[in-house]
Amino acid sequence: MAKDYYAPMHTTEHILNRTMVRKFNCDRSFSNHIERKKSKCDYVFSRDLTEDEITDIEYKVNKEIAKNHSVTEDFITIEEASRKFNLNRLPDPDIEKVRVVHIGNYDSCLCIGEHVPNTKFIEEKFKIISTSFDNNVLRIRFKLRN
Template sequence: HVERKKSKISYVLDHKPTRQEEKAIEQMMNEMIQADMPVTFETVDIDNLPEGVDRSRLPKDASQKIRLVRIGDFDVCPCIGKHVRSTAQIGRFELLGTNWDEATHTFRVRFKVVQ
């Protein structure tokens, strides 16, 4: 979830990442942004979603036609929001902080992108 001032994303992992792994995440994110991957859009029928698109994450009232956003060969997801034309337009990724929930093995990353 990307917001102007602070964004967040959560992952379920098998271990709590070390500080070194957190720094590697930040470095890898910036390398992917700088790779200038194209961001493209396509509309597909909900019954013909490509591999990797999880239908269970769509709202129950999703329409028959779904807009997919592709980030190079790296990612594809349904989305109705605004997007850049390429990853180089994003700016720089800054890791603001993390939280680890031992009970659920959930690793939350708080970040922002800086132009």
């Protein structure tokens, strides 16, 4: 891997998703795009976010990052996964086991991506660049910066 920006950004995406689910009782983002400079997550939603909500999400995500959560993984059967998780995005219906990624006790989800081993390796602050809302899709653009 080249410059290591994907794992911190992507691990932050997990924390953002859990923060959104807890705050709004919405689903995790259905589409994500992770890049070095900025990333984006798209949610099925009913409106844009307010400034206060954006500030609160930033605060909560940064608070979780600062807890130095261990990032661990388990492998569970598809049957078990189907009881615990939304399997809409499963890449291959024929596989027998799936990987669950845990961020401390804050978040667990199915994922095949790369993560930092501990949130202490997310060395920058989470910042929402902008949000937009169109056709029932809320887009959150974010970055990590000092």
